[in-house]
Amino acid sequence: MTPDCFAVILDYLQDDKATLHSCVLINRMWCRLTVPLLWSRPFSLVSQNKINTIERNAALIISTYVSCFSDSERQQLIDEGFDLPLNYSKPFFDYTRYLRSMDAAMFDCAVQHWAKLNSHKSGCWFNTTAYMAGLAFKRTIGLKSLNFTHMKDFSIENLNLSSFTSTYHALSKLSSFELVYYPTHSFFKDATNTLNSIFSTLADCATNLIDLKISINKRCAPPIDQIFRLIKSQSQLQVLKTNEFWSVPEETEEFCAVLSTQAKSLRWLEFSEITYIPIELVRVLMSCHRLETLEFRGFDSLNLNSTNNDNQDTTKYDDNFNDYRLNIENLHVFRNSLPSTVINLLSLTHSQNLKKLAIEKATIEIIDTLQVYCPNVTNLSLCTTNSICPNHALFSFAVQSYLVNSHLERFTLRVFDEFCVDLVRDIVSTIPNSLKRLGLDFDLSIEDLRSILECSKVEIITLELHYSWKMNLQDFINVINWYSETINKKLRNVRLYLQDAHLNKDSNILLNVGDLINEHLFFEVVNLPNIPLS
The missing domain is CATH 3.40.50 (Rossmann fold)
Structure with missing residues (x-):
């Protein structure tokens, strides 16, 4: 086989660190093919062992990066009080070149731990993380994935993308970006400029994202305009997962307009903790003809009237609304509030297309409507609790009534409270002959x-x-x-x-x-x- 064929095979082993390490030792060609994979996302492969903690092992990666730096770059660190060996041999590979996936929180943690181990200055004001990240951006052949999750309050300030000199070079090939930011109240105002800079830079440099995930506390003044600009700038966005980071109806309407710019490419949409689902959003969802999966993680109501209607009557449908249907295959509803909102949402789906349905707070009313709105579902996941459905016997009967007439291939039942085993047996005894996969969680x-x-x-x-x-x-x-x-x-x-x-x-x-x-x-x-x- 040619080296290109081996490279394709090795790509399937990128999560298997032990096997990749073994491949490095085979011969020169295997080593040359394997090292870029091992170092494409080094921090995600970091683990704890009996000798070192995760932080210390991550710091060893930073030490390896430092050994790849030029003499002038190393001298800058020495001048700032870091103890680096004067006589050293550069590694055979420039490992920083192969960085393709960057976990900002882990990178910052690794640099901070490395700095503690190698600095002889106390109270140093040198921003080591920003310096290291800037060099990583300069030397990489291009990042594929970047995430800002689990960030400590002040860590995000250390990774201001606009401050790096080679940002476009590093981010132009970016296909996945995730930012989750829920700071302490005292830090709300401090990160505003940094967040604005991050999203503005991405909107300018990273226009080929496939996967975009955003979750920001709306109380910390998120840069709504720049986030909207980032979404609009994309040419092939397929996955968008976001919370309601905006606050007023006008911004809801603007978000729907922004979302419509991606209608031709979106395949997966996830919304977390949104106040309500306005009809503008429903119309946009109906225009997403390639949309396969729709997921809601918490919403209060389904509002079938325009957000700019001051005298809203949420009991009435918009004109011609009954002619619309969501042609999605998968619907996931978690942390839902009222059963009626879920039933209304189910009524919008195209009964012939919906194949996978997951409902976290399943009630008897919801299950009773499945036969009407979801007759062709093949993958069903239901979860309930005593507080949601205290009458276990009626719940069991409703599930059995649906299962008997279904064509399910996969069924999962989760109950987070004590549940009568006899009723579970009754449910399991009625699963259809088409079922291939059964999941039980209680x-x-x-x-x-x-x-x-x-x-x-x-x-x-x-x-x-x-x-x-x-x-x-x-x-x-x-x-x-x-x-x-x-x-x-x-x-x-x-x-x-x-x-x-x-x-x-x-x-x-x-x-x-x-x-x-x-x-x-x-x-x-x-x-x-x-x-x-x-």
Whole structure:
């Protein structure tokens, strides 16, 4: 095979750090092909080990970058009080050249930790992060991904894009940008100019974004005009995820106008914590003919009247509104408030096109309308709690009524409170023969799990479960083996979601799970953070 063929193959291994390190050692050609992959997003591959913390390992990357700098660039650091060796050998590769993905928070953390280890000056006013980032922007062949998430209050000031001399060179190939900024109240005004500069610079330099994610606290005076200008400047935007960072109806209307400029290319839209869905937005969504996925993470109402109508009557539809339909395939609704708003949203979808539906706060009223608005859904995820749906029996009956007449291929049920196991068994017993993938997420004992699986009449291919504190991992594996041997011999995949505490508790069993599970099963463990699932 030619080197180009090897490069394509290695590209599929970019998340496998261990394998890439092994490839480096094969020969000169493999080394030349692998090093750019290892150093394209070095901070995302940083991990903690028994010797070093994540911060210290990240600081080692900065040390490697410094070794690639020119003599004058290193001398600048020495003049600012950093202890650098005078006699050193430059590395064979210029590792800074291969930087393609930059995590601003991790980069800042790594530089700050490196500075503490290598500076003999206290109270130094030199902005080390800005200096390092400027050199990284100057030397890289071009960033593909840039994100400002999990930033500390003053860290964002260290990465003012407009202050770098090679910004256009570094950002002209950018395809993904994410900024999440929720500062402390005392810092609201301090970052305004920096945020304005970041979005203004991106609007000028990064016009080929494919993926854009923005989430900013509206109380910190976000640069709305520059954010809108960034969105309008894009030529091929496919994914836009944003919160409601604006405050007044006029800005809502302007956002809808800005969004319409991307109607020809958008495939995925996500809105977080928006006050209401105005008809202007609905009209824009209907014009997005390539839109496949629409996701809402919190909204209060669906307002089918114009935002510039002072005497709004939210109970009336706009003229000709019934003629419109959203031709989307996937609809995700999380943190919704009133069932009526979800039902109204479902009524806007084209029943023949909608294939995937996820509802976090599923009520009996919502489920009862699924047969009307969502008859062709093949992938359904429902979540409920006692506070939303206290009558478990009626909830179970509503779900069963829908399942019996459905053609689902994948079904996931999440219940975050105590739920009668008998009712879960009733639900599982009615899943359609078309189902290939079943997911269950609620507090189950081993006995509960066994009884639920025993009543299942459908030979599913994939089983997804969330590990419960009531379970013993060895007993869980035994139940899965029993189920795949006696009840469902077509089962091929088992995915188990565990939190960190479970991983530590059952680490020995997990290391040997391949020897414990039936040989025809593919067993996958997914690590979850120790936070409530959403």
